[in-house]
Amino acid sequence: GAVVSQHPSWVICKSGTSVKIECRSLDFQATTMFWYRQFPKQSLMLMATSNEGSKATYEQGVEKDKFLINHASLTLSTLTVTSAHPEDSSFYICSARTPEGLTGFRYGYTFGSGTRLTVV
Amino acid sequence: AQKITQTQPGMFVQEKEAVTLDCTYDTSDQSYGLFWYKQPSSGEMIFLIYQGSYDEQNATEGRYSLNFQKARKSANLVISASQLGDSAMYFCAMREAAVSGGYNKLIFGAGTRLAVHP
Numbered sequence: 001g002a003v004v005s006q007h008p009s010w011v012i013c014k015s016g017t018s019v020k021i022e023c024r025s026l027d028f029q030a031t032t033m034f035w036y037r038q039f040p041k042q043s044l045m046l047m048a049t050s051n052e053g054s055k056a057t058y059e060q061g062v063e064k065d066k067f068l069i070n071h072a073s074l075t076l077s078t079l080t081v082t083s084a085h086p087e088d089s090s091f092y093i094c095s096a097r098t099p100e101g102l103t104g105f106r107y108g109y110t111f112g113s114g115t116r117l118t119v120v
Numbered sequence: 121a122q123k124i125t126q127t128q129p130g131m132f133v134q135e136k137e138a139v140t141l142d143c144t145y146d147t148s149d150q151s152y153g154l155f156w157y158k159q160p161s162s163g164e165m166i167f168l169i170y171q172g173s174y175d176e177q178n179a180t181e182g183r184y185s186l187n188f189q190k191a192r193k194s195a196n197l198v199i200s201a202s203q204l205g206d207s208a209m210y211f212c213a214m215r216e217a218a219v220s221g222g223y224n225k226l227i228f229g230a231g232t233r234l235a236v237h238p
Binding site: 046105107108 | 153162164165167170211215224226227229
């Protein structure tokens with residue numbers, strides 16, 4: 001089946017530093033990747049949509065300069081949290097549009113395993 | 121605006137019993153899709169079941185079935201014969217209509233935490 005590998009699983013960083021999170025589609029080409037953020041005991045909130053080879057589309061209220069998204073290839077999308085602060089501590093998870101041949105239906109989404117970011 | 125509503129913050133069920141998790145949605149689109157995901161404490165999102173708006177039959181996947189009532193705009197998840205491993209957070213999600221030139225996003229409900237008791 002379709003697999004999206006997300007790394008790191010967890011990361012602790014100092015306030016003011018930047019952190020990069022990677023999502024790789026292992027057995028399919030992910031032309032579109034979605035990035036979500038989830039606070040404890042809350043739902044997933046979409047941050048941005050990245051399309052291979054073009055600029056990401058950010059949801060309203062998401063700071064483009066803080067959350068840099070790069071989708072340079074059909075199998076790799078990255079989210080960089082720049083100048084991280086404690087309020088950026090959260091669970092970040094990516095999701096890739098998945099071909100029908102791998103899901104059995106026209107619209108499928110494969111999620112990475114998530115990254116737990118703690119900024120101290 | 122499209123919206124997903126899950127009104128049950130938490131549910132309890134006895135092992136081997138069936139449980140229904142509620143989900144209602146709001147959309148003006150004719151073509152849409154509804155998903156259910158399970159999120160254990162590890163955080164991963166596990167796909168459970170999918171229902172397309174034009175599918176005439178309710179979707180089933182093993183112990184999971186989706187009670188799709190289009191006129192009521194509801195898509196409840198039914199888990200039969202609950203197991204201890206079913207204890208997790210469950211999210212209902214809807215595929216949004218694509219904005220011109222864009223791609224279909226998934227929007228999520230608030231989630232329901234299910235606890236299965238022995």
